[in-house]
Structures are given as structure tokens and as C-alpha cells.
Amino acid sequence: MAAAATASVAIGTMAAAPAQAQFGFGGIVYDPTNYASNVLQAARALEQINNQIAQIQNQAASLVNEAKNLASLPVSTLSTLQQQVDQTRRLLGEAQRIAYDVQSVQQAFEGRYKGAALTGDHAQMVANANARWEDSAGAFEDALRVQAGVVGNLDGTRTSIDTLVGASQSASGALAAAQAGNQLLALQSQQLADLTAAVAAQGRAQTLDAARDAAIEAEARERFRRFRGRN
Structure with a gap:
């Protein structure tokens, strides 16, 4: 009986132990x-x-x-652009006779195109007429020189455009692309400046020629008045 009890306890103990596969x-x-x-x-x-x-x-x-x-654009056309702008400014600054200056224009018109300049003696009229002709001839020459300079800038402008467009298309980053775009805008501004200079030079020449015609007409009336007065 004791052995059976011991076996029963052992079996119970094994049943109560956790089931772990070891x-x-x-x-x-x-x-x-x-x-x-x-x-x-x-x-x-x-x-x-x-x-x-x-x-x-x-x-x-x-x-x-x-x-x-953040990589910068490896090319720059700003130096070429500055040279073209300087050339156009220099041509405008070399204007003959009457410069692009309000005071200069006013003095010239007071001395040669109106008022006492049209009613002086015969020698003064002839001198003023010659001066006005020189004004017009010089203005037309200036206009042609400015236009020639603008046309001369076209080759450099075309080269700069090709360079900048190529650099923009192959730009590795946003900064380089933005720099290329900024240079293209600067180039466009230079072209507009050249166009403005050419138009201004041409307009100056045409205006002076029209003023000369008006002065000739005024002098003709004054001569006719004097002729009638003698008769």
C-alpha cells in the first residue's frame, strides 16, 4: 500500500509541473x-x-x-554684358553739338533755334543756319554710330544667350539654374538698354532736323517781312 501511495504522489507531482520541452x-x-x-x-x-x-x-x-x-553657375557673362553697356553709354556720351542734357538743349535752342537767333542781321542768320545744319548732321551721325554699336553687340549677345541657355539646361542645382536665369534677365535688360539708346539717338536726330526746318521757315518769314519793309 505504501508503494502505491508513493507512485500516486510521484505521478501527481509530474502532472502539476509546467509542460516545457527540454x-x-x-x-x-x-x-x-x-x-x-x-x-x-x-x-x-x-x-x-x-x-x-x-x-x-x-x-x-x-x-x-x-x-x-548650392553649387554656383560655372560660367558668367556679366563682364561681357558690362562691356556692351559701357560701349553704348560711351557712344551716347560722345554726342556731338547738343548733348543728352536738358540744360544743353535749352541753351542750344535759345542761341540758334528761336527768339533773337531768328531776327538778327544777315550775318547772324547765316551763322545760325550753318550751326543748325551742323547740329542736324552731327545728330544723324551720332544716331548711325549708336545703331552700329548696337548691331555690333548682337554677336556678343547671341554668344552669351547660347552659353547661358546651355548652362541653365545642364545646371546641377537650383542655385545654378537661378543664377543662369538672373544673367539671362540681365542680358535682356542690356538689349532693352541698347534699343532705348538707338531709339533715343534716332529721335534726337529727327527732332533736331524738324527744329531746323521750323527755324528755316521762321527765318524765311523774317526775311520776307524785311523785304516788304524795304519796298
């Missing part, structure tokens, strides 16, 4: 549950490492893109 290999106990947990933790750690590597790669790519965006 295997022994050469004295080493292998626990599958613990092994699976360790593998899962390692997999999660590896996934975190991979995510960190991906973040570093994205940051590196972002830095490369920022560096491209």
Missing part, C-alpha cells in the same frame, strides 16, 4: 521557447539597425542634393 545534449539543456524568444529579439534589433542605416543613407542623399542646389 532536451539534453551532452549535459547542455536546450529550451526551444527561450531560443525562439532570443531569435525574435535579434531580428528586431537587426531591423532597427537597418532602419538606422536607411536614415543615414537618406540624410547623405539629402546633403548631396543640398550641395548641388
Whole structure:
């Protein structure tokens, strides 16, 4: 009876113990549950490492893109543009007789185109008429020189446009593209300045010629009045 009781206690004790599959290999106990947990933790750690590597790669790519965006345009046409503007300004500054200046224009018209300049003696009328003719001839010459300078700038302008358009299309970043665009706008402004200069020079010549015609007509009336007075 005692042996049966002891066997019953042993069986009860085994039934109450947790069901864990453990295997022994050469004295080493292998626990599958613990092994699976360790593998899962390692997999999660590896996934975190991979995510960190991906973040570093994205940051590196972002830095490369920022560096491209901050890269300056490797070409510049501003020096050529400045030379063309200076040439046009120089041609305008070399205007003969009557310069592009309000005071100069006023003095010239007071002395040669109206008032006492049209009612002096015969010698004064002849001198003023010659001066007005020289004004007109000089203005037309100035207009032709300015127009020739503007046409001469076209070759440089065309080369600059080709250079800037090519640089803009191959720009590696936003800054370089913006710089190319700014230079193209500056080039356009220079072309408008050349056009304005040519129009101003031509208008000056035509205005002086019209003023000379008006002065000739006024002198003709004065001569006719004097002729009638003698008769």
C-alpha cells in the first residue's frame, strides 16, 4: 500500500509541473521557447539597425542634393554684358553739338533755334543756319554710330544667350539654374538698354532736323517781312 501511495504522489507531482520541452545534449539543456524568444529579439534589433542605416543613407542623399542646389553657375557673362553697356553709354556720351542734357538743349535752342537767333542781321542768320545744319548732321551721325554699336553687340549677345541657355539646361542645382536665369534677365535688360539708346539717338536726330526746318521757315518769314519793309 505504501508503494502505491508513493507512485500516486510521484505521478501527481509530474502532472502539476509546467509542460516545457527540454532536451539534453551532452549535459547542455536546450529550451526551444527561450531560443525562439532570443531569435525574435535579434531580428528586431537587426531591423532597427537597418532602419538606422536607411536614415543615414537618406540624410547623405539629402546633403548631396543640398550641395548641388548650392553649387554656383560655372560660367558668367556679366563682364561681357558690362562691356556692351559701357560701349553704348560711351557712344551716347560722345554726342556731338547738343548733348543728352536738358540744360544743353535749352541753351542750344535759345542761341540758334528761336527768339533773337531768328531776327538778327544777315550775318547772324547765316551763322545760325550753318550751326543748325551742323547740329542736324552731327545728330544723324551720332544716331548711325549708336545703331552700329548696337548691331555690333548682337554677336556678343547671341554668344552669351547660347552659353547661358546651355548652362541653365545642364545646371546641377537650383542655385545654378537661378543664377543662369538672373544673367539671362540681365542680358535682356542690356538689349532693352541698347534699343532705348538707338531709339533715343534716332529721335534726337529727327527732332533736331524738324527744329531746323521750323527755324528755316521762321527765318524765311523774317526775311520776307524785311523785304516788304524795304519796298
